[in-house]
Amino acid sequence: MELGVEIGGLRLAHPVLNGSGTFDAIAARRAFGDAIVAEFPFSAFVSKTITPEPRAGNPPPRIFETPAGMINSIGLPNKGLEGFLERDLPLLAELPVPLIVSVMASGRAEFERLVDAVAERHEVAALELNVSCPNVESGLIVGEQPEETEALLRVLRPLTEKPLIVKLTPNVADPAAVAIAAERGGADAVSLINTLKATATDPVTRRPWLGAGRGGLSGPAIRALALEQVRAVAAAVSIPVIGMGGIESGADALAFLAAGAAAIAVGTANFRDPLAAKRIRIELEMAPPAVPDGLGGGARGRIPASTST
């Protein structure tokens, strides 16, 4: 199949991106050398979320493995705006694909400063707004409130021509309502899902396992939930949707695209294989076209192997 896609004016060679915070191109280059840049697996690179000030992140343990997935409570460690612009941006600019910078701030003023400073850099092709954060003014999680989300976009939209992608949180009853608000506020695209609130217990002490007490669940375990949220959101908005959540194969990616996603992102699967996204892209290229519903809804495509008569 033809794989080129466009997200808010940004042309991408294929629909496979990375989920923010699940691939560090700079660290990967230290581990794998320039070879990883040569066969860079993503059509655009999404940075880990940066914040105005540096953050050390949460105390360990930060990860817990679950059935077909994992919980993380990383806590957005990052060098802060300045450190990112000075030390990371020049290295990320060496990548062969467009750079999408993920940003988060608590409070509109802070968010403005961040978006302003990042958007003006020519190395940056687009911004992803991580709104899974409390708004210091209202105390509410922006991404859980359509009104908060629309209001934030109305403030940020005028600051740049570059595509603004809103990363939606799945921890809501109706993600489509938030997506519609983001579109109304001027977002060029939405991406989902972020991780789902989760926790784990130390089997020995029976106290919270994670240093931060709680975290977010990702991986194949959440795929069916992500697919439903992507379907609901894609049906509700007209801007492109970047779908993610447990995608591990071309078949998974196809399911998200069929559900209405314009592109998909690979997150936790990168941890199992640094080139998982490359495999997924190749599986997409080689995927057969969908078989039209033969046996009337019925045993459609569901009868493998033996079918005498």
Added chain:
Amino acid sequence: MELGVEIGGLRLAHPVLNGSGTFDAIAARRAFGDAIVAEFPFSAFVSKTITPEPRAGNPPPRIFETPAGMINSIGLPNKGLEGFLERDLPLLAELPVPLIVSVMASGRAEFERLVDAVAERHEVAALELNVSCPNVESGLIVGEQPEETEALLRVLRPLTEKPLIVKLTPNVADPAAVAIAAERGGADAVSLINTLKATATDPVTRRPWLGAGRGGLSGPAIRALALEQVRAVAAAVSIPVIGMGGIESGADALAFLAAGAAAIAVGTANFRDPLAAKRIRIELEMAPPAVPDGLGGGARGRIPASTST
């Protein structure tokens, strides 16, 4: 450990119940004979949700297997209030444990009629209110709205002295808010989590796999999400919490009890082993006490095997 528990005045021999709709005691007796009654695995039996009128349920396919879990779109097939009282109740009364009847109706009047008719039967020890349904008056899903939930309880509470357990939906940003509303409305206990909205795609036609298009995810895949919601709800209310979601072992059950649940329920695990709940109860009985946090938060209990020095 001592296993007896009390839920809103209802004394149970141990904390292991079944999740509504995941065990049919009547069908199980047809398959396994009276032996399944003799070693009945649950301390109370929760019926599949019944509705005022008979329902045939959703068109097939109704299930889809996912990584470490499954999606179901059963559609609450049931004989309706009359059929249940006439044909099922006498057989359920033969069980050696208290009977908890799960009920759902759209609209307060219907709900009243249902609760009235069920609560007056002496065979019934308690009722579980499945509020994952739209309120025809408001069109809103009752269980997604604290106000709707409290209002419903205020109507139903006066109808019976028997324990009313509210089955919470996990498809909300803040399940604790709904739980608090249920407690305020007079609920004796809350149970969670119900299944999470999910969907699946036919790998061949790339159209929705399930006959109903969408369904609910259950099984180990959702355990970490359920544990977090149970923790949050137990911290917010003073009434007992019945925790469920992916519980497959005594260790899983202990995690839910440690997170604040008074009792737990086994759902999808019953499908893998009709006596899974019996094994879980035995594992609970034999569980060692929690080890106090040794290495100061640090490597607490997390250093297995070799520890020279």
Added chain:
Amino acid sequence: MNGPETAASRPRSEGRATAPPGRRLCEVIANRASGGYRIFSALDPVGPEPGAGQFYMLAAMDGWGQRDGRPYVPRAFSVAEAVREEDGTRLDFLVESVGPGTERLAGLRPGEGLWVTGPLGRGFSPPDELGVGVAGAVLVGGGIGIAPLAILRRQLAERGAPVRTLLGFRDREHTGGIDELFACCEARLATEDGHAGHRGYVTDLLSVLLEGDAARSAAVYACGPPAMLERVRTMCAVREVACELAMEAPMACGFGACFGCAVPLAGGGYMRLCIDGPVVNGAEVETALVAGSGH
């Protein structure tokens, strides 16, 4: 239990072999290739002798959940043969690898542990219970669906009922179990690629047979892919020949707990195939072409 009740949803005492409660660990004692399929055997120390048409829910003790977290629930398998041995009952299963569960079961090594629940469901009825004057049986199997017909044929033979067997396969890769499961006695074959027997569909053989007089006094027992079952069902309906079909549906539990295995009833509503089937009367169901079914 859902929608209108079927005659069969009467609680208890319905002449089925009831299973020991819970799943039990059995030892795999054999696994050999048979054409394009495999036949594996487990030694069941405690279970009763299953009736023809009954099934078991199976899960490998190790390596279950190894492909993208699947399989998770156990898999349903018709018992192909059951032989009493001194330390238990040897259960034979015919498997075709079509996904992670069947792939894992097809790869079982002798000595491995196998979780077994069953025998489950309602099996085939004796001919005389299917109609007055009905004495003989015509067995129609397609592909992997020949499995339950093997034990049925043996049990019918023991009752002295005259049996004719028609087996259909798609091609070489999708052929197996004949020599092992139908050694005793001749069976007529049909293959779509013509590599054995009649080139065409097994239902071609059936229609010829249904023209003959013998048909009047015979009942048809069929198991195979949905399309074949539906064809058999309608052929028998037209000629007013009693027929029972061993159907399939996606099953999570196998004992009536999940309501996942819905099959539409002729009278409207659905039956749970695991508890009211998997053997159904052709007249009882609305269609054998059930979405999601088919092995």
Added chain:
Amino acid sequence: MNGPETAASRPRSEGRATAPPGRRLCEVIANRASGGYRIFSALDPVGPEPGAGQFYMLAAMDGWGQRDGRPYVPRAFSVAEAVREEDGTRLDFLVESVGPGTERLAGLRPGEGLWVTGPLGRGFSPPDELGVGVAGAVLVGGGIGIAPLAILRRQLAERGAPVRTLLGFRDREHTGGIDELFACCEARLATEDGHAGHRGYVTDLLSVLLEGDAARSAAVYACGPPAMLERVRTMCAVREVACELAMEAPMACGFGACFGCAVPLAGGGYMRLCIDGPVVNGAEVETALVAGSGH
């Protein structure tokens, strides 16, 4: 990358063996018991010779995810020895079964497929880089932690550096790898149950050794459980002896992608152990007792 930068977080060119990008399927060529542990070997056709202290992320091709959906992510393993063979590099790993992942890897059969990513991380530094006049090495290993010291010892010996080896174990079941990995040359043992060598802790042997003059010109290289590493770290700090520790932390990726392997830095903030470690300078970290760490 997180919090204050460590000297090591300089991008690229840091004298580590870089890994081929992505994971690759290698064949398991051996797996034998060694005391209470097991040593399994895989043939790596394309990877470079690893540096001592580097590790690999490993996952069995089959049966990964078989216990309650775990293991899901690959597991980190220090390479115990690497031997060039004509069709690749033989990688030896010493494994102790403590959960689903190590259990599965300990059960690998020759011929099975093993997903391998690596070599990863920063290995041990040569003694002369750890201080002026430092030439010799004292290796201190505890339990399964002796693995990376085996290849380190060999590589140091090849450079002609004087090496003393101290190995500690808890009891018989938690002892292994000595004969296979330290055959070449004598190593002093300490066991808590006294079944071999000094009855007590390996750190008892170290303190005696650190009293001697030789200590001045030697660097300490340690790997073992957190409690042991922390003891070694403080002992060396007090005596101003340079020391490097091969630490552990829960790892999901092994190449700096997940930020899960946080280890607190002396200067505040955290390092990612997989990319800035797993070998750290004793002075660099705040403690070796990291929550969730320890094999």
